[in-house]
Amino acid sequence: MSLDLNLPQQEAVRHTGTPLLVLAGAGSGKTRVITQKIAYLIGERGMPARHIAAVTFTNKAAREMKARVGRLLGQTPEGLRISTFHALGLDIIRREARHLGLRPGFSIYDNQDSANLIRDLMCRSFGDDGKQAERTQWRISAWKNDFLQPEQVLLEDKSDAISAAAMRVYADYNRHLRTCNAVDFDDLIMLPVLLFREQPEILDKWRSRIRYLLIDEYQDTNATQYELVRALVGERQGLTVVGDDDQSIYAWRGACPENLARLQTDFPDLRVIKLEQNYRSMGRILKAANALIGNNPHVYEKRLWSDLGYGDPIRVIRTANEEDEAERIVAELLHHRFQKGSRFGDYAILYRGNHQSRLFEKQLALHNVPYYLSGGTSFFAYSEIKDIMAYLRLVTNPEDDNAFLRIVNTPRREIGPTSVEALVRFAASRHSHLLNACFDNAIHSELKTRAVNSIQAFANWVVDMSQRVAAGESVEVVRDIIRDIGYETWLIDNCKEREDAERRMGNVNDLVEWISRLSREQKEGGLGEVIRRLTLLDMLDRDDDNARDQVSLMTLHAAKGLEFDCVFLVGFEENLLPHRASIEEGNIEEERRLAYVGLTRARRELTLSFAARRKRHGEIVECEPSRFLDELPADDLDWSGRDNNLSDEEKKARGRGHLAGLRKLLATE
DNA sequence: TGGGGTGATATTTTT
DNA sequence: TATCACCCCA
Secondary structure (H helix, E strand, O other), X not given: OOOOOOHHHHHHHHOOOOOEEEEEXXXXXXXXXXXHHHHHHHHOOOOOHHXXXXXXXXXXXXXXXXXXXXXXXXXXXXXXXXXEHHHHHHHHHHHOHHHHOOOOOOXXXXXXXXXXXXXXXXXXXXXXXXXXXXXXXXXXXXXXHOOOOHHHHOOOOOOOHHHHHHXXXXXXXXXXXXXXXXXXXXXXXXXXXXXXXXXXXXXXXXXXXXXXXXXXOHHHOEHHHHHHHHHHHOOOOOEEXXXXXXXXXXXXXXXXXXXXXXXXXXXXXXXXXXXXXXXXXXXXXXHHHXXXXXXXXXXXXXXXXXXXXXXXXXXXXXXXXXXXHHHHXXXXXXXXXXXXXXXXXXXXXXXXXXXXXHHHHHHHHHOOOOEEEOOOOOHHHOHHHHHHHHHXXXXXXXXXXXXXXXXXXXXXXXXXXXXXXXXXXXXXXXXXXXXXXXXXXXXXXXXXXXXXXXXXXXXXXXXXXXXXHHOOOOHHHHHHHHHHOOHHHHHHHHOOOHHHHHHHHHHHHHHHHHHHHHHHHOOXXXXXXXXXXXXXXXXXXXXXXXXXXXXXXXXXXXXXXOOEEXXXXXXXXXXXXXXXXXXXXXXXXXXXXXXXXXXXXXXXEEEEEEEOEEEEOOEEEEOOEOHHHHOOOHHHEEOOOOOOOOOHHHHHHHHOOOHHHHHHHHHHO
């Protein structure tokens, strides 16, 4: 084992007899523990790599972990599974597909596909307008994350309109997914758990396959993911989870930080090891972060420390409004960079909501500062990518009615909405899939000859392509499909700008490139498996992001796991952080953790800023500094930033170091 | 078929 | 207020 581990880290790596919970504070080297432990299990315990699985939440984390293990061992061992929860679930589902009633070539629906399906169901089956489809989808997803099946939800309260709508479509939605030979993201976790419950012999098979399970960011697991973990670990003790309850910021999307405490009861032999030495931040930043998070209740107490020195005071900047804030922060950043000769990449501007990025973007652009903005549209949300993916889904899974509907008339094929509707009705009456229904001779009674001809020509072409896929072709078919449908011409005709069409076609070519690469790596499952893996991938999270020298602009959520020399945490205000909605829900603790995550991103310097007034929904509103400012040690704050726009009275209040006094003044200002 | 008018909405987001 | 999705009309 390498010697660059501290004592608790070494203990965590070596402990294997019983399940282990590693409480790893921010910057305490948790990924290092996981990667070293994998190396230890293989290298010193002689455990075959194929029996080890490490699970993360994002592709990026999985990729990084893989790379680090590879570096430790000289190569990534054959059979070692390092993947996201969803990819692990997909692995299980693919191998057990027939037990789940899925045919080979099954599709994965992303959130947008699911919402489309739900919209259809709401309109067709319930006469709803389908306007709330996205929220309904969200609610159903929340149920699936809580491991609640449709029949269990009936017991739930149905007071609000969304829940009521969701309850009506939930079961139907699942049925439709299965009829289309499709699963959604949440099913990737839930179906394996259901299968394991019903068929213990299959569970046994997987238990003997995965004998040691390591989980990163454990505080982000939801109820269903926990069930999957519990099923796989069983009576065996091969489990190491690493997490930090103080960095749990995803409860709103189903994460269940209580899973940390539940381990203790579900695994009585649980060993708990705390990692409290922080290798990232200066002492003062940690002191402030500790003070803040000390206001939250804790199951496990922990106190971060570091030996990197105390560091400069945390600067607090107040400006008159949000425009001044952006101007001021960017000016400070430039000034600082000039003085220290640092790189743009050393800076991050963090905020609570995406909309806050705008003014900062504007200021940075004004000064020609290169910046990286996280949280744009994902690659798979582009309509050209969705189109091509729909084609590929349909040829790998002819039962995928959703894909059929998306592309039957894109590009134009003279199959208008009337024909499509008639086809849908006809297929439903025959309990047939759309593609299949096209070949039914009875269709002539429903549609005009011309429409039938167009539809059958299309259907025949799809079947031709399917057969080529079934015969084992992959990239070649993809290229031919794009050529056959004349997609490039269609893009050029449908874009106002030339560059627009070129950009979109560029995206399509990138997609083909990815498919070609994955096809080479992927040995089993053919094009269908490539498409499924692709659906789980986000091609935008490229590695070279931080290689470029850019200022990072991102939400606090997006910043988790990252670190920067110099952090500006902006909009440190009541109603923003903590967010208004959270205050109303009484959910201050998660907001405090969010602030904590923000503070602990900083290595050397930290600046907090807030505005006295801010435009909200077009109205100018008075703002108060965040209550979290009161929770930071006053002695470590420096309010003396130049030109703080304070009146004399405010300065007096500030001099006393009492925020309360300042706040009173601000309130009456 | 595309542009403009209309109305709903306004935290965080990965897979 | 800004944005976006959707619908309707020319």
